[in-house]
Amino acid sequence: MTIFTLLLGATFAAPADAPSRIEVYPTKVTLGSARATTQFVVTGHFANGETRDLTRDVTFTPSAAVVEVRDGVAFPKKDGKAEITIVAGGHTIKVPVEVSGQSESDPMRFRTETLAVLTKQGCNSGSCHGSPDGKGGFRLSLFGYDPLIDAESIVRGGLNRRVDAFNPADSLMLKKPLMRVAHVGGKRLNKSDAGYRVLLDWIAAGAKTDDDKQPACVKLTVYPGPNRVLRSPHWAQQLSVIAKFADGTTRDVTALATYEISHKEVLSVSDAGLVAGIKRGQGAVSVRYLNHLESVHFTVIEEVEGFVWNNPTDANFIDKHVHAKLNQLRVLPSDTCDDATFLRRVHLDLTGLLPPVAKAKAFLTNTLSDKRAKVIDELLVSEEFARYWAMRTADLMRVNPKTLPDGRAELLADWLIAGYRDNVPFDKAVTDLLTASGDAAKVPAANYFLAFPVLEDLAETTAQLFMGSRVNCAKCHNHPFENWTQEDYYRIAAVFTRVKKAAKGTMVSLTSTGETRHPTSDKTLTPFGDAATDPKADRRIAFAKWLTKPGNPFFARVEVNRMWFGLFGRGIVHPVDDFRSSNPPAIPELLDALALEFERSGFDRKHVLRLMCNSRTYQRSTATNKFNEDDDTLFSHYPIRRLTAEQMQDAIGYATGSLAPASELAAELAKAEKELAVAPTDKTKQAAVKRLKDRPAYATQRLTPEQSAFLKAFGQPKRESPCACERGDEPTVDQALQLLNGPLVTGRVSSSADAFAKLTDAELTERLWLAAFARLPSEAERKKVSNHLKRAATRPDAVRDLVWAVINTREFLLQH
């Protein structure tokens, strides 16, 4: 039986296992120094479209003894030319090899080799000797960004105790990481590591650090990239890393590069750049060499027993991309949620508010097939939508009366609301914001420059808001996890360096001169983005043009991702303001398609939100199945999250009957305005209109935030940072106490008895359920409530208990 199965397996597996062609990288090998090496990567292409790494399954046969191949790496033997014949799966490829310079001395280079090893072994990382004060009296620059500091520290520092040119192996710099001598950082180096040889040879050759005239690395190429699929059981992939230098030469640095994994539960990587899948999922491998960083995104897939793709229909292109990814990763999407859940969800996400009771009831009984789309359309044109989404934007721009006093916070908030209300194209809105000048008491957008008075703050905030990039690390040194250099940072600052703010007062104006210099090289920097044609022109205009031009790598992607985050509580790139190649999007095709659609629509925010809300992906149930219960990044089910601070406060108002639906304010306002028109000088009428406009009773609708212990407890941001993370979503004891018997809850629950005094048991139950959950109570629930009310000594107390119980249910507290 066993034999039979094996034979059968062999018979059937053989043809499928033979590649239709193979591909070898690189296509020619040049080894110009005794320690030059070349990593081969051999890829098999299969008839079914699969690709597979065959590097470890092929034979390498050199035609002459000038070169030797071990474990897929070519090592030089002597000067000369040859061919390496590579055979795999019945295919043969010949790769020409040229070996030279074997008898010439080629001293180990400090800047391109020693420092790379210090990074690879972790010596100069931020938590070790790369921290600003170093460790144990030994300080290195972070990831070797400053070779001068490192040269002095290693060679002269500590009275030259770290390197011993006379007995190189006895150097403290080797004995410490080898743990021959006690090392607080533990064992960091093995004698078998490629890095040991580099350090030893470098010290033996006199620990020279004078290679500053040698060409610098200008580009890093990682192969394969930028994406690769690893299909079980073929979960290994060798990488090749080639550095290009300023003089045009290239060098294989696979052994010197540092490899990091974004999702360690999905992928692993060896020091030699061999990637291996661990389980189904996605992750990025970041490859660092000196100050260069490139990432390769891996999708690791395997068959899952019992998994059958159920071919869900696509409502629009969003679902197409999500479904493709889910099918690829063998994740089964959840079913569509019921009407009540949808209604509550879409109201909360678009307006911050629960659906009004009457609307909920009407929606539940509506039998039209397009009723969900209709609700979405209604909400997108509502005043509540504009105010709620403007509030979320204002959270990131320091729109608070402390920073912008004398009504300017309200002025800017109102401007942001108008942007959403009138659906101002996003490119125009941002251009208006970034190029605003004049008296900030009159020009709302000019307050942006007063909210961030320090040039560096302005640069960092602009990059974080509209480029989704946290560049602040690059203020002091090149960014440790991304290709943002210190020069980039100050070039962004250079965009705003001519913005002049009056010391007192509110004028924002421009000067025609003023430059930003690099803090260490003192070089005058050109502003980031496209070069302006007129050196005297407002640099911000050129920058805004570059930023908002279709095809900009950041602008559309960042904003659609923020919109997605607003609807799902999780970005396609997450966190939303941390776009970097080492933090890849969960579904890249989806992000690309949304960005393209956003650009194509003329940066129409409501259009994109409408598409998102109408997708099946948005309308999925939170209930999981066996094949998606582990997924929390691919949107196979709707993510459950706590109501935000403001949503919670207004929801409690609705449920307890103490807050009228905000949608009713429009009629009131129209009436009040009409009355004011008759008597325009009437102070009371003016105040009435203002109150209706400012909506102070609604936490989700106010112009500027209310400050309260309740809101603070639930993570209301202070509006001091451009980071979306300023809004807290962690559970705290304070939250539990606020909900149990905090003043807001007690007060509103207490008054609910009066508000609901006239309702019958059945009316009360229905009213409460529709307000709190946007659904009708079940029979069991009705009965339970009815029994509770009947048994109670006094009805008002019983009502209060009931209301309290309702707002302390998870169904109420969570967005689902």
Added chain:
Amino acid sequence: MNRFRLSRALAVLCVFGSPALASAADPAFVSDIAPVLVSRCASCHNGAKARGAYKLDTFANLLQPGTSDAKPVVPGKPEESELYRRLVAENPKERMPPGDDALSADEIAAIKKWIAAGGTFDGTDRTAAIKSILPPRKHPAPPEKYPAAAPVFALAFSPDGKELAAGGVHEVTIWDAASGKLMRRLPRLPARVHALTYTADGKHLLVGGGTAGEYGEVALVDAKSGDRVRVFGTFDDIVLSVAFSSDWKTVAAGSADRTARGFHFADGKETWRAALHSDWITGVAFSPDGKWVATSSKDRTVKVLEANTGKLFTTFNGHRRQYAPHVGQFEVYAVAFDAAGTALSVGGGAAIRAWDPVRTQDENGSAADMEERFKKAGHTRYLEFPIGKPVFALALGGGHTFSAGGDGVLREHDIVSGKIVREYAKHTDWVYAVAVHPATGRAATGGFDGTVHVLNTKTGDAVTNFVAAPGFSK
């Protein structure tokens, strides 16, 4: 050296001699096994985070099993002893030390033999740190010809001023102070020599040095033959400084292991040990009246100890000031006393500090007498040394200081006036060592590049320059 080894061996025999059990050829724990364990095992199997919860820091702990519960030493049965088994295991995951070369065949054989012979302890205290019971190291010979120049960290003129001793690699080299000719080599000394002082009669040299992160010693060396007459003590890191008291009866040494120690010169007995600094001790100096020893440290302080007991008298904080004119935090690299008892200390901070221990203690008084302190405060004088790099070396002579460092320029200050008397021609590199001989009017500087410059202190001219690296040619 031979005499020393013999006497120690005799002492061991007298106390523990039980020839019936151990044959003469059997390895002894202290001299043969412990050094190997310390250099190859103890850095991981040590302290609270010891690997596998197995500690090799004391002999008592060495016998206690780690998490594997396997007995480390089964007397007479090496194959059953985990300590031996893990050294020869074929599985690379089991073989110690992991990710590093195996112990040498000789070392493994010695451990096997020692266990086979009973695994006995020939020291005095089973709970003492093994590191502390190691005998002084035997040093290898220096390179016959230097392949490169080695930084010169120590220089000393002989009492007659004719010879100049320089620290080399595993040796001290003696040069003719006038001609710069190599006179002789004193070999088999620590890998790096950071401190050199002649005895009053010029017949011996006190040599301080060691191996970074591992070992330090102070040895008395015959200035002619190079024989190591006596080792005053061994340290856990390089000895960076040694000094004689003015009556030549006491020796003090400071090490990168953060201890300062006092020794009787006559018998080499350690009289006190002070672990008061939180970083390397870079310099030691006796006050002329013999009352105090000052220790300078990379921890940015100078401490004044009672010379007889090593107890703290006061701490000088003039290298870490929070207010002008000499604001900043600076490591201190050298300290000295002049004939009047003024302490002088150098390091970073662009000035030599001249101060008085007693007044320093007064100023350090308790908070209650703050007003009193303020009145006394500020007695420190600053002898300007206008460079941005640290000053590493300081020598005194004829009421003047001679100091140099990161800019390579030897500066001579008048201690009383505080003024710079002379700036000598720039050394070719950073200067780590300075020596001065007032009677012959010579000063010498030793640099990172291995060169030694001998200078005439009367004229400021160069006397001779040489690279203190025998056999080395550029």
